[in-house]
Amino acid sequence: MTETVAEYLSFMVPPPVPDIPGPPVEAEPYPDDETMPTAKPMDLETVRMGLAPYRAQVEAMTKAATTQVVVDEATGKTATEMGNQAHKLLKAVEKVRDAAIDEPNTFVKEVRTLAKSFTEPLDAIKRALGKKLSDYTTRLELERRKAEEAARKAREEAQKRIDVEARTAGVEPPQLPEVVLPEPKTTVRTEEGISHQKRPWTYTVEDESKVPREYLMLDTVKINGAIRQGSRDIPGLKIFQETRTQFKG
DSSP: OOOOTTTGGGGOOOOOOOOOSSSOOOOOOOOOTTTOOOOOTTOHHHHHHHHHHHHHHHHHHHHHHHHOOOOSHHHHHHHHHHHHHHHHHHHHHHHHHHHHHHHHHHHHHHHHHHHHHHHHHHHHHHHHHHHHHHHHHHHHHHHHHHHHHHHHHHHHHHHHHHHHHHHHHTSOOOOOOOOOOOOOOOEEEOSSOEEEOOOOOOOOOSOGGGSOGGGOOOOHHHHHHHHHTTOOOOTTOOOOOOOOOOOOO
């Protein structure tokens, strides 16, 4: 760990005021050593005080950047200076932020790693038992459908015989009721709780070549990799250079 919450106030000093076009902007006064509070882990007020000196500069730079135009070499240099000032101020703010969250982040990461040795096997247990219950319910449903189909065919045969007898007797044949067997229970209740099966619609890919285009997605990672390797002609794509500005100072 490079910097702890207890140490990060050591570099929280008023940043220099950048040369922004327009009226000069003074940084907010920073508390002296006697009034500076003791850093506390995850103390938002301490972090707020560490960032306070930058607020006026950020606001002034925002206004200046909004009105800045680039029409010639001189204004281009001005925009470059402003961009690098913003870049340096960004790094300073990030340093305050990172120092404040470094120790809590490390603690969170260690807790998650420790808990994972418990949560992963427990999740595996739930998945395994859930699959066994789902498989059992699926087998019951398959047997129900088989029995229902057999009962339907038996009903059709019985109805045919009734229809023949009714015609012979010259009367209207009665209609046998449709066969509907009860579905298997999907909820199991115990003293510990319940388990419940749902049957949402899902899918597996059988033949990707037959899947309509609207359901497909471009592999942007592969495309960008091919462009970096020199590909300039990919059917269906327009490959071009896009101007992007980076600031280094």
